[in-house]
Amino acid sequence: ILNVEQSPQSLHVQEGDSTNFTCSFPSSNFYALHWYRWETAKSPEALFVMTLNGDEKKKGRISATLNTKEGYSYLYIKGSQPEDSATYLCAFNTGTASKLTFGTGTRLQVTL
Amino acid sequence: GAGVSQSPSNKVTEKGKDVELRCDPISGHTALYWYRQSLGQGLEFLIYFQGNSAPDKSGLPSDRFSAERTGGSVSTLTIQRTQQEDSAVYLCASSPEGVRTGELFFGEGSRLTVL
Numbered sequence: 001i002l003n004v005e006q007s008p009q010s011l012h013v014q015e016g017d018s019t020n021f022t023c024s025f026p027s028s029n030f031y032a033l034h035w036y037r038w039e040t041a042k043s044p045e046a047l048f049v050m051t052l053n054g055d056e057k058k059k060g061r062i063s064a065t066l067n068t069k070e071g072y073s074y075l076y077i078k079g080s081q082p083e084d085s086a087t088y089l090c091a092f093n094t095g096t097a098s099k100l101t102f103g104t105g106t107r108l109q110v111t112l
Numbered sequence: 113g114a115g116v117s118q119s120p121s122n123k124v125t126e127k128g129k130d131v132e133l134r135c136d137p138i139s140g141h142t143a144l145y146w147y148r149q150s151l152g153q154g155l156e157f158l159i160y161f162q163g164n165s166a167p168d169k170s171g172l173p174s175d176r177f178s179a180e181r182t183g184g185s186v187s188t189l190t191i192q193r194t195q196q197e198d199s200a201v202y203l204c205a206s207s208p209e210g211v212r213t214g215e216l217f218f219g220e221g222s223r224l225t226v227l
Binding site for chain 1: 143154214
């Protein structure tokens with residue numbers, strides 16, 4: 001059984017705050033780590049797909065890092081805005097499976 | 113639109129009834145996935161189709177659940193004799209070749225409520 005754990009479960013920040021979440025996954029048989037953003041009443045949307053140890057990806061104010069040897073990834077949001085309010089999901093893929101195993105997500109709420 | 117389309121968006125049914133959920137993936141995507149999210153839970157894998165290969169049904173929770181994909185395009189998830197624990201948001205996703213080469217493109221989901 002593959003366990004993907006995310007923390008914190010929920011987070012409430014004010015506009016302008018920077019924040020980060022953690023995703024922990026099994027370090028053995030790693031193939032890829034995905035991050036998705038899921039806004040209420042919309043479909044989950046891919047943010048990053050990461051495969052290389054030490055990889056760092058950035059999209060606007062959002063960035064992510066990956067450590068495959070110790071089995072964790074961090075997602076950072078710089079200068080949070082209300083439109084960043086969503087559930088952030090990470091998902092793990094092994095080299096032998098064709099499916100993603102998802103964590104339970106971090107629910108972010110950004111208020112003015 | 114060019115995205116993944118799911119229907120119905122909402123379905124309320126009585127315990128014991130059968131339901132069908134439909135997914136129309138992005139044209140040309142060979143991989144199609146069904147996931148569900150029950151209240152307070154993470155996304156749970158149900159089934160995966162890739163081209164003409166036999167589907168990976170390892171996530172289907174019981175024999176009341178079945179899915180098919182006709183002509184390599186539209187997929188239908190069928191739940192027979194629904195139970196209250198089947199209440200969830202059922203998400204469909206497609207991908208050009210599968211998650212080993214790229215991201216999933218999700219639909220907006222079908223919210224199923226079993227009374």
